[in-house]
Amino acid sequence: MRRLLVGMTATLAMVAALATASCSVEPTPLPKAAPAATSSGSGTSTAPAACSDALQSYAPYSTQPTPDTFAAGSTMAAIKKRGRLIAGVSADTYLLGSRNPLTGRIEGFDIDIVNAIARAILGKGARVELRVITAAQRQTVLQDHQVDIVVRAYSMTCDRWKSVAFSAEYYHAGQKILIRKGSSITGLRTLAGKKVCVPAGTSSEDNLRRLAPKAVVVLAATHTECLVDLQQGKAEAISGDDTVLAGLAAQDPYAVVLDEKAFTDEPYGVGIPKDHPDLVRFVNGVLREMGKDGAWTASYDRWLAPTLGGGAKQPTPQYGRAS
Structure with a gap:
């Protein structure tokens, strides 16, 4: 059974790698947008965000544009x-974004967010190109305009705001x-x-080196x-977001997330x-609507509640960023 689990996990990793290689067509470059408005009419502060304001995003439009009014x-x-819509996603993060071995489709909580954005821009039957990327590639594909958005358990930090922009927080995880x-x-x-495995180039790696400096990364x-x-004994533990670890534990009966x-x-x-x-x-307007119509809760209940527990609430957005 253990060998079977190792083989299945390795197969998923290989499929994800092949999927990455298959998505090599470059998107049509998009024009640079005009600077964000300094006032949205939403009553939020418009002062430039300081480094302590990593959660502060641009306020949504007071009236959400539609495909007919862009x-x-x-x-x-x-x-x-x-x-x-071209989105950078994961194909091997179970529950968030992973390839269903029966249908071949990538699905999960993050993918539901992508699809909601696509429908809002393109209408019913919206076409979405999912580009499978690693965590370390998230910033690069955005800076190079290879994708329109990245929805891949992407933690908002002040340092990342220097190179990319973020929506309001749509989920609050913890390592x-x-x-x-x-x-x-x-x-x-x-x-x-102890030998602790983390994906390279992630905030999980940075946090582990900072908080457990004597661990063997x-x-x-x-x-x-x-x-x-972990299954092959090359690592004694894995560190990462609770959402990601929940997906790993769901795939391996011998793995457990520390309580x-x-x-x-x-x-x-x-x-x-x-x-x-x-x-x-x-x-941000799309996320606002997902909170109002229950789509966010429905997605959480489907993908994350069975492992992380029910009753989660969509984070309260913070707006006011002007630069």
Whole structure:
């Protein structure tokens, strides 16, 4: 059984890698959007966001634009003209974005967010091109305009705001530790000398090095590869967002997420190129509507509630960013 689990996990990683390679067509470059308005009429502050305001995004439009009312030259109009939304996602993060082995489709909580944005821009039957990327590629594909958005458990930080833009927070996660049952690891303070796997180039790696400096960091391209390393004894633990670890534990009956309070805050935002603030405002309007019509709760209940528990609330958005 254990060998079967290892094989299945490795297969998922290989499929994800092949999917990445197959999505090589470059998108039509989008025009640079006009600077974000300094006042939205929403009653929120418009002072430039300081470094302590990583959660502060651009306020949504007071009246949400529709496919019939997009302003000429707007990012949304350009995407509509192209005929499809291009999104950077994961294909091996179970529950958030993973390929269903029966249908071949990528699905999960993050994918529901992508589809809601696509429908708002393109209408019913919206076409979506899902580009499978690693966590380390999220910033690059946005800066190079290879995608319109990234929805891949992307934590909002002040440093990342320097290079990309974010929507308002759509989910609040936290970093934890996953171990093999029977492990002597009981928490963050017991990681000294232990081999802990994290995906390279992620905030999880930065946090682990900062909070557990004596841990032996094992780098992988994805959390799925970390699970394989754990199963093969190359790592003794995995550290990452609780959402991601919940998906790993659901795939391996010998893995368990430590029942301790998350030691970081990981606010997920939709990543958007920095020069497209109009799209940020539009996406914030979509997230606002998902809260009003129950779509956010329905998605959470389907994908995350069975593992993380019910009763979660969509984070309260913070607006007011002007630059």
